[in-house]
Amino acid sequence: MTTQTLKRPKASRTGTSPRSQGNRKQARRTTLIGWTFILPNFLGFLAFTLIPVFAAFALAFMEWNSFSTPEWIGLRNFQEMFGSETFWIALMNTVGYTIGHVPLTLGLALLLAMLLNRKLKGIGFFRVAIFFPYITSLVAVAVVWNMLFNPTTGPINQLLEAIGIANPPGWTSSSDWAMPAVIITSVWRDMGYYMILFLAGLQAIPNELYEAAEVDGANAWQRFWNVTVPGLRPTTFFVLVMLTVSSFKVFDLIVVMTDGGPGRSTTVLSQLIYQEGITEGNFGYSSAISLVLFLIVLTVTVVQFKLQQRKER
Amino acid sequence: MTNVTEDLKTEASLAPALPLERQGSGRRRSRSRKEITSRRVNLLCYGLLAVLVAGLMVPFIWMVSSSLKLNNQVFTVPIQWIPEEFIWSNYTEIWSRIPMMGYIQNTLYLAVIITFLQVLTGSLAAYGFSKVRFPGRDALFLGYIATIAVPWQAYMVPQYIMMQNLGLTNTFWSLILLQAFGAFGVFLMRQYYMTIPDELCEAARIDGLSEYGIWARVILPLSKPALASLALLTFVNTWNDYMGPFIYLTSNRLWTVQLGLRSFVGQFDAEYAMIMTGSVISVIPILIIFLLGQRYFIQGIATSGMKG
């Protein structure tokens, strides 16, 4: 198959040219060059994100209400957190949201990108249209989707009843169905955003690969599987990581759509972090929650990273 | 620029792995059959897209419809899609109710600078992370993107205290410094650069180009689609950001569009008709940027770039 062409000889993956390999002076020079590329971004990042992040993590072991002097209390925040029912509910909700949101958004974004990566008349219009949910005011999104999800008068349930489902779900006014409703809305909203990333990724796959595959008699599915999928691998990895991370951090949409309700059925971790920290002033406790959230996401990301590296080889 | 890529083309085509010169061979053979299927596929696509677009635009239509209503008509039950009476004056009134033009200028200023810096530093760092090999690179990169996992709500107060001590709160500087150096751009660009064959850099190195030269003359031109999508997404996120400007910009003179719109929310109620009017207006700059940027998403641009 022509996909062979995507594989590169291993030696050339190093930045230094083969002639000077092993030369320590050269290696140091390369390191220096690498750093000069990274520095402009890294300096800003270090100063304005990394340091505050570390400060926040340190707070997880302290008691601090933003006005007093922080007091070291060891693991007490964590003890309190693991003993709190609300924390566990929010954690389960966050995980549930992520499990629903990530694969659906990824799949649909990829599908849309494939659909829109062709020379059609008016393609610009369609691309904008699919990006529209992302730029529509969140209030409008929440109001309209809640109307659609209304258990008695909403079109969704009317449709379900029309096709013979006797007891359609209560969606946002039911503890069991509120999370699926939020997931549907968020997939609808985010797929355009990730489609943009996939579209960019698709541009990197040379047309010639498809043509060559076609010459070799590959059908559409084989072309997708053997040309598009490997070619998109770095983009897919990026989208997967960003999606996972942003799902674990979901905040805005839930706040405007259900505000964590009914009851605690859609309460997520970022909401807890916000309420406990900025609203209530328990910054130590809220930092402890963020630290746990961070460790979970980090673990997931590292696993994804390792899997990705194995595939790259 | 042309001669460099010209040279590269010859050198790169020496590498057997790259099928640069295969274009056109065997294309003609299956043309008629291919055209028929492609027309059918196109038709199917149009059908699918039309349905999709309708579904996607519904909340936006509600937004437009609400922007043409009296404030107390916005949340009727059930939803009234067509206003009883069209209040076009909302669109003239908003400019005098709040300094909308000034807010747009502020937002545009912030969005353009942040986008520019993010794209520039992001693509530079991405080159370091993908095309230059040095020890500790992957670990640093992993640590870099790991911080994306920390929710902003968690470190926003420490960050604010730092900015306050630097005397930068209530200036645009605070937002620019916070948002221009995100890991998002680095990650996105790095992933795109991974798809650009190292042979191109290798060839350029043999040609005597410095690493900076390779970045500027080889990699950047090839990564237009990724640059466009990074710029677009950064612009949109900055444009629509609420919490950042809210926390850092206190004086009304510095406010952005999103803050201006929220100023229609009171302690107990809100003027949703005006909010929707403003939201419709604030979508327009995004549309312009989108239409400018999306022309880079045309398949084949990467390869034609490679061919010079």
Next chain:
Amino acid sequence: MKRNVLAAAAVAATAVLALTGCGGAAGPAEGGGGEDGKTPLTVSVWNYEGTPEFKALFDAYEEENPDIDIQHIDILADDYAEKVTTMLAGGDTTDVLTMKSPMEYARYASRGQLQDVSDVVGQLDTENTANLDAYEVDGKYFAAPYRQDFWLLYYNKDLFDAAGVEYPENLTWDEYAEAAKSLASGEGGNKVYGAYHHYWRSVVQAIASAQTGGDLIGGEYDFLADQYQTVVDLQKEGAALDWATAMSQQTGYRTMFETQQAAMVPMGTWYIAPLVAAQEAGEVDFNWGLAPMPQISDGEDITTFGSPTGFAVNKNAEHSEEAKAFLAWAAGDGGAAAIAEIGVVPALQTDTVTEAYFQLEGLPADDLSKEAFTPEETKLEMPISDVTSDIDAILAEEHELIMVGEKTIEQGIADMTKRVQGEVLN
């Protein structure tokens, strides 16, 4: 060459940045110090343009005290508390902080972010100042109220006339429910509801607490049962918009009342001024009136609930003395006169103030409306303590579950009791 272009672009961008660095384009520049020799007094407010009481207060005060120049720090009403918290964490020196809700006040006071202003409060007409107890922490006061809002019943006279129902004069809750059922009519888009209950939990819980004497932070919630029964029955019968729709569509109480979709709306006095304004603007074209809150049984004193809004002095204030002087004025006659004039209810309740209030053009002038305006007793919406906000969260969550019908009233109340006792009061 490409590099030069890029470098040039970067330099240009930096230059632009440096030149216009701090200059915002919207509105005139704000002066740092006071204007010519005046003492600047900074006050944090929310939504300055949309909340006319601030301008009324500041203008009146500056007129009486020509040496003071009040500068407002305008913060959006949404997330006001969050921004103030963040600013204070950064060591902000704003002089006067406006306390949007008693719950926020309790947090700032307990964290030591406010100055003790007991001496200012001591000089006030404490007898006639409503809800002063909301600001008492261990015998000390850290804020002074200038405004109060209590709940009454807004009703649409035209809808009452059309349905042939008597105006809601001194109703009991049972009579209220009857009236709501008689007033409900129509279907679908023309549906008119007898009553509209906003989705806040206070609509049920604070009323019940005020009228039965039940304690919302006490950990026993059986006193809520009757009120829940009334409200849940009304929405089951279709005489009130169901909670789920109200919540999810953010149905404004204004929309429901002003588009004549609801005949009766229990709501706070803050709604009077905007309603009058909407009438002036021609957006409301029906007759409406105010009535006292319905009570549990006949012949009782009118008991309702409310909460104060007040000013506090920042611990880090630059001008503490001036700030305290402003607090004393705002909570006294001067402040009351200034805001009563524009239809905002002052915390100071005297006959003169009420009279001044009803001078406002467009206000219903009938006796019932005036009676509604002077309830015998206004209880605090919720007692303030360090556990208030935790309990508030639990009560709100269980409220939702009862209102969407997922829990029976008994079950919901049992769970409130269990959770508040187990998670907060243990």
